[in-house]
Amino acid sequence: MSPASAAAVPRVAPKARLQWDDVRNRHVLLYPEGLVILNHTGAEILGVCDGVRSLAEIVATLEQRYGASGLEPDVCALLDGLAAKGLVLYGP
Amino acid sequence: MDPKPLWLLAELTYRCPLQCPYCSNPLEFAGPRFKRELSTEEWCRVFRDAKALGVLQLGLSGGEPTLRSDLEELVRTAHELGLYSSLITSAYRLTRDRLAALRQAGLDHVQISIQGADAELSDEIAGTASYRDKIAAYHYTRELGFPLTVNVVLHRRNLHQVEALIRLAESLGAERIELANTQFYGWAFHNRDALMPTKAQLEAAWAVVQRERQRLGGRLEIVWVLPDYHEQFPKPCMGGWGRAYMTVTPAGEVWPCHAAGRITTLRFESVRERPLEWIWHESEAFNRFRGESWMPEPCRSCPRKEMDYGGCRCQAFLVAGDAGVTDPVCSLSPRRHLIDATVAQVERGAAAQATPEQWTYRAAPASRALAAKG
Numbered sequence: 001m002s003p004a005s006a007a008a009v010p011r012v013a014p015k016a017r018l019q020w021d022d023v024r025n026r027h028v029l030l031y032p033e034g035l036v037i038l039n040h041t042g043a044e045i046l047g048v049c050d051g052v053r054s055l056a057e058i059v060a061t062l063e064q065r066y067g068a069s070g071l072e073p074d075v076c077a078l079l080d081g082l083a084a085k086g087l088v089l090y091g092p
Numbered sequence: 093m094d095p096k097p098l099w100l101l102a103e104l105t106y107r108c109p110l111q112c113p114y115c116s117n118p119l120e121f122a123g124p125r126f127k128r129e130l131s132t133e134e135w136c137r138v139f140r141d142a143k144a145l146g147v148l149q150l151g152l153s154g155g156e157p158t159l160r161s162d163l164e165e166l167v168r169t170a171h172e173l174g175l176y177s178s179l180i181t182s183a184y185r186l187t188r189d190r191l192a193a194l195r196q197a198g199l200d201h202v203q204i205s206i207q208g209a210d211a212e213l214s215d216e217i218a219g220t221a222s223y224r225d226k227i228a229a230y231h232y233t234r235e236l237g238f239p240l241t242v243n244v245v246l247h248r249r250n251l252h253q254v255e256a257l258i259r260l261a262e263s264l265g266a267e268r269i270e271l272a273n274t275q276f277y278g279w280a281f282h283n284r285d286a287l288m289p290t291k292a293q294l295e296a297a298w299a300v301v302q303r304e305r306q307r308l309g310g311r312l313e314i315v316w317v318l319p320d321y322h323e324q325f326p327k328p329c330m331g332g333w334g335r336a337y338m339t340v341t342p343a344g345e346v347w348p349c350h351a352a353g354r355i356t357t358l359r360f361e362s363v364r365e366r367p368l369e370w371i372w373h374e375s376e377a378f379n380r381f382r383g384e385s386w387m388p389e390p391c392r393s394c395p396r397k398e399m400d401y402g403g404c405r406c407q408a409f410l411v412a413g414d415a416g417v418t419d420p421v422c423s424l425s426p427r428r429h430l431i432d433a434t435v436a437q438v439e440r441g442a443a444a445q446a447t448p449e450q451w452t453y454r455a456a457p458a459s460r461a462l463a464a465k466g
């Protein structure tokens with residue numbers, strides 16, 4: 001279970017920066033003294049965390065984009081993992 | 093395929109107004125080898141080449157990096173390249189305007205050292221009155237919206253202040269406090285007898301860290317860098333030689349770690365003579381201890397070699413006189429007795445309540461004198 005409710009609005013923390021790395025052909029999340037090299041799915045999820053959409057809307061957007069369903073556990077697993085490191089913040 | 097580097101530590105200058113006796117800079121920092129600092133253009137080329145090789149994290153360090161008047165320009169270039177930049181500073185005479193200009197230029201993160209939890213001890217260890225500047229700069233850093241790391245090097249004279257240091261970082265609203273037990277290289281190795289803590293001190297400090305982590309939860313990250321002389325196994329130094337990390341010195345030499353320049357049996361190349369890409373991939377210094385094929389026993393047949401890469405090459409050189417042997421800190425090393433003897437001597441001294449050795453402050457005259465002695 002995610003600690004965040006479906007109405008929570010996740011965003012990348014100000015100390016972190018999401019960017020494309022053309023040496024590795026991956027998105028990376030950079031932060032003080034560390035980084036995460038993201039896979040395609042991870043980058044897609046963070047890419048829709050615009051600080052406006054709620055968790056529920058993010059899941060709906062991704063499900064529509066991929067014509068898939070039941071993506072919520074994957075989305076929450078990634079975001080909760082990053083939130084535990086302070087790299088994603090859940091706003092109201 | 094060689095690994096791609098992720099980290100570049102740019103030591104912009106070895107000039108520094110502070111005189112910390114644990115400084116990891118080379119003993120001969122004031123000598124001719126480090127004298128002619130890279131120009132703005134040369135540094136910008138290093139950053140570009142490093143980014144093309146795969147570097148994403150840039151540490152701007154020294155010495156005192158704010159002594160470079162072109163720091164804003166260097167930060168701007170790093171930012172345009174997409175490097176995540178951290179300023180690693182003592183904050184001596186660092187003004188709010190300067191920090192604001194660095195913020196404007198795209199600096200991402202600020203790390204400010206402190207030598208003790210109060211002015212008296214901090215200034216004594218630093219050898220320069222600097223505590224007030226540090227506290228002011230911590231506040232500016234937070235006001236300007238930077239993530240802040242409080243850097244502390246721990247040793248015999250300040251380990252008792254761990255709790256006060258954590259409380260200070262908490263009250264400042266820092267993201268992280270890095271409590272780094274002294275690693276014995278450079279000036280710290282020279283001053284080892286004065287800096288080495290007792291086992292009881294370390295245990296007490298570690299208990300505080302565990303308790304404070306519990307109390308703080310995720311509010312403040314406490315990084316505890318292990319005192320490796322007191323461990324069973326060595327640290328995975330730099331994540332492996334030539335795997336993820338490089339240091340460029342003020343005059344352009346490229347080292348696999350910031351202490352490697354001391355290894356006299358390796359030849360280090362300079363960005364003034366060779367492209368960074370060639371140095372990373374082809375140079376003898378980077379290839380000598382890359383991977384596992386260089387490893388002697390007991391590392392060669394040890395299952396831990398994938399975790400610690402046989403430990404630290406610089407420590408092997410400093411303590412055992414050979415950069416190619418198992419890190420003497422390892423309890424499986426045939427040279428572990430060299431470490432044990434040092435630790436035992438400190439315990440004996442403490443038990444007899446002997447006055448600890450005096451340290452030598454890191455300063456240019458002392459550096460030149462030591463260099464002259466060889």
Ligand code: SF4
Pocket residue numbers: 108109110111112114115116117154155156181182205454
């Ligand atoms: S450790 Fe101290 S003396 Fe050495 S560069 Fe840093 S602030 Fe200066």
Ligand code: SF4
Pocket residue numbers: 325326390391392394395396397398400401402403418419422423424425
């Ligand atoms: S023998 Fe070598 S690989 Fe094994 S633990 Fe010691 S240093 Fe590490």
